[in-house]
Amino acid sequence: MEELDKSQLQLLKNAFDAFDHEKKGVISTDMIGTILEMLGHELDEDTLNEIITEVDVNATGELQFSDFCTLAAKFLTEEEEDDEAIIKELREAFRLYDREGNGYITTDVLKEIFKELDNSITPEDLDTMIEEIDSDGSGTVDWDEFLEVMTGE
Ligand SMILES: [Ca+2]
Numbered sequence: 001m002e003e004l005d006k007s008q009l010q011l012l013k014n015a016f017d018a019f020d021h022e023k024k025g026v027i028s029t030d031m032i033g034t035i036l037e038m039l040g041h042e043l044d045e046d047t048l049n050e051i052i053t054e055v056d057v058n059a060t061g062e063l064q065f066s067d068f069c070t071l072a073a074k075f076l077t078e079e080e081e082d083d084e085a086i087i088k089e090l091r092e093a094f095r096l097y098d099r100e101g102n103g104y105i106t107t108d109v110l111k112e113i114f115k116e117l118d119n120s121i122t123p124e125d126l127d128t129m130i131e132e133i134d135s136d137g138s139g140t141v142d143w144d145e146f147l148e149v150m151t152g153e
Helices: 006-019 029-038 045-055 065-097 107-117 123-133 143-151
Strands: 026-028 062-064 104-106 140-142
Touching: 006 026, 006 029, 006 065, 026 029, 029 045, 029 062, 029 065, 045 065, 062 065, 065 107, 065 143, 104 107, 107 123, 107 140, 123 143, 140 143
Parallel strands: none
Antiparallel strands: 026 062, 104 140
């Protein structure tokens, strides 16, 4: 449970209570998919069944709040690992595009990357994005600037 922070717990409690109409302290496992979807985590049916089976060990078809937290912690934690994996991938991408190992990517190369990511992007949008990223107008983007744009952090 320690993997979940207070705001995550509050969010889960609100969702749990909303679906525990009769205030029995349990919710049906049928509801799990819907709840997770509401919280912005859409899982395919196989994954969903897999984690429900893991948590509902006695196959009662119902989960208590603590079980529900255990379930949520599973993929909230997985998601954190995903974030780390994404940053690792971005780091590799940055190295790849920083061909000469200068520690920066030129805005020309960055435009190519954006076009690859989204081929419907217009030249005007590209210019606007580049202007925002390369705030000092140096014509280059370093790792910090790159990460900020890619992760929104
Ligand atoms: Ca710059």
